[in-house]
Amino acid sequence: MDILFQAVFALYLGATITAVVCFFNLNQRLRLTARGLLGAAVGLHTVYLLVRFIAAGHTPVASSHEAVSFFAWSLTMAYLAFRWRYRVKNFAAFVLPLITLLMLVALLSPTRLVELPPAMQSWWLPVHGMIALMANAFLALAFCGGIMYLLQEREIKRKRMGFFSERLPSLEALDNLNQHCLTIGFPLLTLGIITGSIWARQAWGAFWQWDPKEVWSLITWLIYAAMIHQRFTVGWRRRRAAIMAIVGFAAVLFTLWGVNLFLGGAHTYAG
Amino acid sequence: MLAERIVCLGVNHQTAPVEIREKMAFSGDCLTPLVQIKEIPGCDECCFLSTCNRVEVLLVAEPEAATINAVRDFLFAGTGLSSAETEHYSYLRTGREAVNHVFRVASSLDSMVLGEPQILGQLKDAYRVAMDNKATGPILHRLLGKSFSVAKRIRTETSIASSAVSISYAAVQLARKILGDLTGKTVLLAGAGEMAELAAEHMLAQGVGKVVVANRTLERAISLARRFDGEAASLAELAPKLAEADILISSTGSPDLVLRREDMAPLMRQRYNRPIFLIDIAVPRDLDPGLNDLDNIYLYDIDDLQQVVEVNKGERRREAEKAERIVEEEVIKFLQWLENMELAPTITELRHRADELRQAELNRTLAALPELTPEQRKAVEKMGSALVNKLLHHPIQFLKSGDRPEDKRRNLMTLRRIFGLDNGNNGNNGNNGAGSG
Numbered sequence: 001m002d003i004l005f006q007a008v009f010a011l012y013l014g015a016t017i018t019a020v021v022c023f024f025n026l027n028q029r030l031r032l033t034a035r036g037l038l039g040a041a042v043g044l045h046t047v048y049l050l051v052r053f054i055a056a057g058h059t060p061v062a063s064s065h066e067a068v069s070f071f072a073w074s075l076t077m078a079y080l081a082f083r084w085r086y087r088v089k090n091f092a093a094f095v096l097p098l099i100t101l102l103m104l105v106a107l108l109s110p111t112r113l114v115e116l117p118p119a120m121q122s123w124w125l126p127v128h129g130m131i132a133l134m135a136n137a138f139l140a141l142a143f144c145g146g147i148m149y150l151l152q153e154r155e156i157k158r159k160r161m162g163f164f165s166e167r168l169p170s171l172e173a174l175d176n177l178n179q180h181c182l183t184i185g186f187p188l189l190t191l192g193i194i195t196g197s198i199w200a201r202q203a204w205g206a207f208w209q210w211d212p213k214e215v216w217s218l219i220t221w222l223i224y225a226a227m228i229h230q231r232f233t234v235g236w237r238r239r240r241a242a243i244m245a246i247v248g249f250a251a252v253l254f255t256l257w258g259v260n261l262f263l264g265g266a267h268t269y270a271g
Numbered sequence: 272m273l274a275e276r277i278v279c280l281g282v283n284h285q286t287a288p289v290e291i292r293e294k295m296a297f298s299g300d301c302l303t304p305l306v307q308i309k310e311i312p313g314c315d316e317c318c319f320l321s322t323c324n325r326v327e328v329l330l331v332a333e334p335e336a337a338t339i340n341a342v343r344d345f346l347f348a349g350t351g352l353s354s355a356e357t358e359h360y361s362y363l364r365t366g367r368e369a370v371n372h373v374f375r376v377a378s379s380l381d382s383m384v385l386g387e388p389q390i391l392g393q394l395k396d397a398y399r400v401a402m403d404n405k406a407t408g409p410i411l412h413r414l415l416g417k418s419f420s421v422a423k424r425i426r427t428e429t430s431i432a433s434s435a436v437s438i439s440y441a442a443v444q445l446a447r448k449i450l451g452d453l454t455g456k457t458v459l460l461a462g463a464g465e466m467a468e469l470a471a472e473h474m475l476a477q478g479v480g481k482v483v484v485a486n487r488t489l490e491r492a493i494s495l496a497r498r499f500d501g502e503a504a505s506l507a508e509l510a511p512k513l514a515e516a517d518i519l520i521s522s523t524g525s526p527d528l529v530l531r532r533e534d535m536a537p538l539m540r541q542r543y544n545r546p547i548f549l550i551d552i553a554v555p556r557d558l559d560p561g562l563n564d565l566d567n568i569y570l571y572d573i574d575d576l577q578q579v580v581e582v583n584k585g586e587r588r589r590e591a592e593k594a595e596r597i598v599e600e601e602v603i604k605f606l607q608w609l610e611n612m613e614l615a616p617t618i619t620e621l622r623h624r625a626d627e628l629r630q631a632e633l634n635r636t637l638a639a640l641p642e643l644t645p646e647q648r649k650a651v652e653k654m655g656s657a658l659v660n661k662l663l664h665h666p667i668q669f670l671k672s673g674d675r676p677e678d679k680r681r682n683l684m685t686l687r688r689i690f691g692l693d694n695g696n697n698g699n700n701g702n703n704g705a706g707s708g
Contacts, residue, residue, distance in 0.1 A: 161448075
């Protein structure tokens with residue numbers, strides 16, 4: 001199973017390198033190669049998740065390795081779903097490195113299968129875990145869009161058009177990307193928190209117990225909620241929205257790992 | 272050698288000044304000259320291209336001085352220049368250089384404005400006229416077809432054509448970078464200068480929905496607004512109009528600033544921070560340079576636009592080097608294909624192919640019949656060889672038949688196609704030049 005995962009990682013890595021090279025030299029053939037490699041990677045990754053599901057007997061979102069690998073898979077799926085609907089020039093060159101980075105983290109985490117403690121054996125595990133990770137995936141897309149926005153705007157404001165302005169989509173397109181990703185990501189995040197608290201009630205008897213992970217998800221949620229509120233009331237868009245998407249995603253990442261590393265609490269993965 | 276028969280003869284903006292080019296006066300009509308060139312003895316295939324910067328004939332002909340001179344005399348017929356002068360003003364390229372030249376012309380590497388898009392269309396038109404009049408043959412088909420795909424490859428793999436090199440077009444391109452699709456957007460013209468008009472026209476061509484003209488004198492505003500089918504206003508109404516506009520092109524003759532940073536801040540709240548692109552092409556400037564520091568406001572003055580244009584020109588020159596490498600690569604591929612067009616290798620290839628088949632079938636048959644005596648084996652082998660030789664006899668005769676060179680080439684193409692020697696090569700697609708099955 002580890003070899004399978006390494007193969008998936010290698011495919012993602014290949015797709016990423018190709019996409020980044022393509023970003024620099026604009027070679028059409030490379031673009032198709034990257035697309036093919038990504039397709040192969042996500043296909044094999046799906047197989048890996050299924051294999052793991054069968055071997056472990058639960059949806060593979062329980063250990064740190066599983067959660068991050070599922071996060072990477074959701075991000076790819078979110079990216080593909082997005083691509084199918086909208087065209088954002090050279091989006092891949094920004095999303096694929098992030099996917100590969102996540103995969104690298106998953107690769108370095110212990111991959112052994114874990115026995116779930118009784119509290120976690122519930123069908124809320126897949127529901128809560130998958131929704132929360134899918135939410136993260138869309139917020140990650142908004143994050144990539146935010147970075148692209150800032151790079152593009154920097155060149156336009158400084159009146160030094162060149163490398164990025166030619167390779168990145170228009171500011172308008174990037175702002176739309178941000179908005180679309182949030183309109184999907186934010187409800188999912190909300191749902192993730194709600195399902196989590198219902199499950200908490202079942203497992204531990206209380207909806208909310210100010211566990212660090214819960215606090216940080218709430219902080220994350222508040223950041224995104226503020227951002228959406230401001231967009232609709234006073235028109236916080238574009239640059240501010242881009243910055244907020246980046247800040248929000250930093251909070252997402254901290255909720256995912258930082259809490260476990262620095263603060264501990266009930267969410268420490270079974271691994 | 273086939274390659275030597277490809278000849279390119281012509282004048283362009285580098286070799287001949289406009290006084291000479293205008294005397295040649297083919298004025299975009301490709302048909303009449305083409306028909307006349309076709310009649311010149313020795314020209315097997317030809318294509319005639321005439322644009323404002325170049326007049327060019329592409330030939331497949333015996334590289335003899337008489338033919339070349341006849342074509343050159345025809346080109347300069349109306350100019351009254353001596354033959355020494357015509358030689359001085361024109362260029363003559365043959366073989367590899369000619370192929371290289373055609374690819375460079377198609378990719379706009381030989382144009383006055385590097386990367387300009389018109390030349391490819393003009394070349395395609397010239398090709399169509401030549402094809403319709405049966406002036407092209409297999410070699411020009413392949414050469415021109417290839418030149419179009421080289422141009423396309425260069426367009427996608429380099430950014431030679433993607434940056435704007437005129438001020439008004441640079442403004443449009445920036446507007447698209449900032450606002451995305453311009454469909455339905457509103458352009459506000461403050462003042463009615465010539466450059467503002469030009470930029471507004473460009474933007475209308477990009478689908479801008481509405482043009483509002485604000486001018487000091489209302490009459491001028493109204494007459495200009497009528498031209499763009501837009502709305503007129505006085506300069507005093509600038510602020511309320513600005514609240515609805517997406518692009519402002521300012522070119523008033525006012526000695527002071529028309530719009531200050533402080534004026535814009537309340538407007539942005541009113542606009543819900545909808546982005547606005549301010550273009551200041553007035554000298555002295557109309558718009559406060561500090562506006563650019565505000566969020567969602569993008570201000571470019573005439574110097575900024577000029578700078579964008581200069582940077583873009585430099586960028587095109589850099590990209591041109593990349594493009595030249597692609598051209599070189601494609602020239603080599605084309606020459607390989609030409610070599611394959613020669614007769615002898617085709618015959619060898621055909622024999623080789625048949626022999627492979629014969630050998631394979633023979634091995635299979637003999638393996639299935641182990642009880643044969645040596646004499647019987649020899650007889651079977653002999654039969655195989657005889658069959659191959661007899662079958663190939665007529666195709667090879669067919670190859671060598673044909674009195675005129677173009678018939679020979681056509682036969683060659685047909686034969687290569689029938690026996691699948693080029694993997695589906697039909698003379699105008701793919702880069703399977705070196706393919707031998």
